[in-house]
Amino acid sequence: MKTRLIDGKKMADEMLDDVREQVSGLPRAPRLAVVLVGDNPASLVYVKNKVKASQRAGIRTDVYRLSPVLTQDALEAFINDLNADGDIDGILLQLPLPAHLNADAAIERIAPDKDVDGLTTHNLGRLMVGAPNLAPCTPLACLHLIKKACPKLAGKNAVIVGRSRLVGRPLGQLLLAHDCTVVQAHSHTKNLAQVCARADILVAAAGHARLIGRRHVKRGAVVIDVGINRVGDRLVGDVNRAAVTGVARAVTPVPGGVGPMTIAMLMYNTLRACRRGEAKSA
Ligand code: NAD
Numbered sequence: 001m002k003t004r005l006i007d008g009k010k011m012a013d014e015m016l017d018d019v020r021e022q023v024s025g026l027p028r029a030p031r032l033a034v035v036l037v038g039d040n041p042a043s044l045v046y047v048k049n050k051v052k053a054s055q056r057a058g059i060r061t062d063v064y065r066l067s068p069v070l071t072q073d074a075l076e077a078f079i080n081d082l083n084a085d086g087d088i089d090g091i092l093l094q095l096p097l098p099a100h101l102n103a104d105a106a107i108e109r110i111a112p113d114k115d116v117d118g119l120t121t122h123n124l125g126r127l128m129v130g131a132p133n134l135a136p137c138t139p140l141a142c143l144h145l146i147k148k149a150c151p152k153l154a155g156k157n158a159v160i161v162g163r164s165r166l167v168g169r170p171l172g173q174l175l176l177a178h179d180c181t182v183v184q185a186h187s188h189t190k191n192l193a194q195v196c197a198r199a200d201i202l203v204a205a206a207g208h209a210r211l212i213g214r215r216h217v218k219r220g221a222v223v224i225d226v227g228i229n230r231v232g233d234r235l236v237g238d239v240n241r242a243a244v245t246g247v248a249r250a251v252t253p254v255p256g257g258v259g260p261m262t263i264a265m266l267m268y269n270t271l272r273a274c275r276r277g278e279a280k281s282a
Pocket of ligand 1: 163186205207208226
């Protein structure tokens, strides 16, 4: 079987251009506040990529760099101020935070209508009851890539390897909402290869380099690789792409798959938050 590579970079650029076009019809550019605590090198790269994408999408992004020794109270007070600022449409707290800070508590401070990362319990709860507000960006990115390769999702068997709050769990809810039969595998799952081999859609989000090989993939499956793992000086996914080539129908590369699409979804969520805010204040 010929295995198609799903080009996440190209699809992300298309989405950013689409957001830009929609932004041009708004009375003002949407505004995103990115809060970066400390100087984690990977976070600096992610933030730089977000700023670059926002420029393409016509979204104004302000990066607030806060001290690595900031207290929890000071961080939450800072977020409160952003919540109260009527010119700011979206707030993104760049993770991970320095170890002395409580990320969950800080995320909870973000007003749900500005929570463009979709990680507050309010927004995750909305997803859970099938009434999404702002959904998390990486699961939205996965869904977008999956739909491209597999437009009819109803009745498909989806297996997600990973059950994190950031990726696995919310993606399970999104795929359920699209009428897939969802299996959520995790570190205690027995016979992972057997479980995965039933999937029409297989999503690897374990953070374990090349965990998914040929044995895990059903012939003709769509395989989405969320993992980002550093091996030596290279970034590799959770999928051994060489091994699944010829078995899978389509697969996302790492880098160049879910990563850029996630950032494009952040811009899409910021546009949505801005539209909602405008509608409320009208
Ligand atoms: P996490 O560590 O919070 O969760 C990992 C999940 O995988 C857990 O539920 C765990 O039970 C499961 N797991 C771990 N090892 C397993 C194994 N051997 N077999 C089966 N299940 C296993 O991680 P996360 O935040 O969900 O991120 C997962 C991966 O995705 C990481 O590599 C991360 O860097 C990457 N990621 C990428 C993007 C992107 O934009 N491309 C965004 C977020 C996360």
